Amino acid sequence: MRMSLNLCALALLAGCGSKDSPTWYRDIQPVIDANCARCHNGTGIGPGDFRTYEAAAANSLAMSIFVESGQMPPPTADPTCADYKDSELMNLTDAQRALFTEWYEAGTPLGKVDDAPDKIVGSPPFTADEIDFVFELPRDYTPSPDAAGNDYHCFVLDNPSEQDMLITGYEVAPGNLAVVHHAILFADPLQRADALFGNTGASDFSCDDPVMDLEWQYLVGWAPGGPPTRFDNNVALRIEAGQSVVLQMHYYVDPANPPADQVDRTQLRFRVRDETEDFPRVMSVFPIGPLDFTIPANEVYTLHDTLVNDFEEQAGFEVRGQVHTINPHMHGLGVSYKAWIERVDGSPDVCVMQSERWSFNNQPSYQLREPITVEPGDTLHMECTWDNTASNPNQLFDPPQDVHWGGGSGDEMCFFLSAFTYEPAL
Numbered sequence: 001m002r003m004s005l006n007l008c009a010l011a012l013l014a015g016c017g018s019k020d021s022p023t024w025y026r027d028i029q030p031v032i033d034a035n036c037a038r039c040h041n042g043t044g045i046g047p048g049d050f051r052t053y054e055a056a057a058a059n060s061l062a063m064s065i066f067v068e069s070g071q072m073p074p075p076t077a078d079p080t081c082a083d084y085k086d087s088e089l090m091n092l093t094d095a096q097r098a099l100f101t102e103w104y105e106a107g108t109p110l111g112k113v114d115d116a117p118d119k120i121v122g123s124p125p126f127t128a129d130e131i132d133f134v135f136e137l138p139r140d141y142t143p144s145p146d147a148a149g150n151d152y153h154c155f156v157l158d159n160p161s162e163q164d165m166l167i168t169g170y171e172v173a174p175g176n177l178a179v180v181h182h183a184i185l186f187a188d189p190l191q192r193a194d195a196l197f198g199n200t201g202a203s204d205f206s207c208d209d210p211v212m213d214l215e216w217q218y219l220v221g222w223a224p225g226g227p228p229t230r231f232d233n234n235v236a237l238r239i240e241a242g243q244s245v246v247l248q249m250h251y252y253v254d255p256a257n258p259p260a261d262q263v264d265r266t267q268l269r270f271r272v273r274d275e276t277e278d279f280p281r282v283m284s285v286f287p288i289g290p291l292d293f294t295i296p297a298n299e300v301y302t303l304h305d306t307l308v309n310d311f312e313e314q315a316g317f318e319v320r321g322q323v324h325t326i327n328p329h330m331h332g333l334g335v336s337y338k339a340w341i342e343r344v345d346g347s348p349d350v351c352v353m354q355s356e357r358w359s360f361n362n363q364p365s366y367q368l369r370e371p372i373t374v375e376p377g378d379t380l381h382m383e384c385t386w387d388n389t390a391s392n393p394n395q396l397f398d399p400p401q402d403v404h405w406g407g408g409s410g411d412e413m414c415f416f417l418s419a420f421t422y423e424p425a426l
């Protein structure tokens with residue numbers, strides 16, 4: 001690296017930016033558009049807007065440092081473990097990584113607009129044609145945060161549909177990104193949303209986090225940076241006709257720096273299977289992971305847990321599952337995770353999802369390009385590793401304390417939210 005810096009310093013004298021140096025139009029802009037812009041666009045979760053030449057050139061040193069160190073783009077699941085949709089938009093190749101430093105060192109050459117490649121399109125926003133149904137907060141809502149700045153608020157949504165809806169894609173339009181931290185939509189088949197939280201019939205009420213151990217069924221979730229989702233492989237989520245549906249919003253209002261405008265009216269937009277399409281396989285979503293553990297203070301600690309596929313027992317007949325999407329989840333002390341399948345017939349283990357670098361800032365729901373089959377009797381293994389020492393920059397306690405399973409920011413979690421289909425259907 002130092003070598004190329006010196007070479008460039010010499011080249012600068014003679015006019016740096018030789019024909020081999022990366023240029024904005026040919027090399028940098030396409031990578032920024034594909035791999036950075038969904039967060040660094042002025043309103044996303046990343047600071048700044050890097051989509052113009054001027055802004056990118058002004059930030060070229062920071063970009064080269066953050067990209068070279070592997071901090072940016074935020075680490076995602078390892079695409080060599082399992083092939084997932086848009087992995088090329090979430091990860092950089094070594095050659096792409098090197099471009100940022102070379103571009104900075106060459107003096108951020110602009111290049112020629114004619115050299116720009118055809119744009120890579122990631123997950124473009126839904127077109128009007130794709131939006132078949134919209135859920136919206138029933139009213140403008142202004143968060144009422146606790147002392148730490150958090151407000152978990154649940155809204156029972158109006159579901160006027162007279163037929164089951166088979167959801168083949170969704171897009172979340174947060175009403176106010178300055179305060180919206182996550183949105184999770186649940187079906188409430190027993191229609192007891194209010195009873196669970198001691199609510200007396202209001203259509204929205206304060207609700208704890210997490211709600212995963214309640215009887216609500218997880219449908220879709222969104223966190224900042226979450227792209228529009230279109231399901232491949234002919235699968236769908238089902239919302240039954242008239243079924244009670246609850247949207248849990250997590251608002252965060254920085255107590256030290258509350259934004260002037262905090263009013264929110266978030267929308268969830270759905271693409272629904274139309275009659276001309278094949279009938280999809282319906283997915284059920286649930287978290288796979290241990291519900292109880294203690295991470296000892298001052299330790300780097302790995303928890304290993306297993307689950308044998310015994311859906312057969314619940315169903316009364318032999319059931320094979322297929323995993324379609326996975327969303328790993330830990331809190332701030334998380335370092336790495338891994339999930340794999342040990343085959344009942346002794347064939348080689350199958351990697352499902354893993355990362356050596358957990359990033360709390362980037363928690364997409366990964367869509368497997370090829371769904372993974374779980375045979376009856378197969379064992380699902382999962383592993384989470386946390387760094388509960390003083391040297392973890394996300395450590396909240398001084399000195400470090402034992403940390404337990406729980407939803408608060410001082411607690412930890414370890415689960416893989418997975419969407420399954422079954423054969424035969426349960």
Ligand code: HEC
Nearest residue numbers: 035036039045046047062063066067072073074225361362
């Ligand atoms: C999923 C969202 C996301 C993506 C994609 C992403 N970033 Fe970031 N970026 C962030 C967040 C959040 C921060 C601030 C927190 C941090 O530093 O981790 C950040 C910080 C940065 C910073 C430091 C800026 C500052 O002022 O401190 C740079 C530089 C940066 N990102 C460059 C990039 C580049 C280059 C890419 C693409 C190759 C990229 N990022 C992709 C979310 C993202």
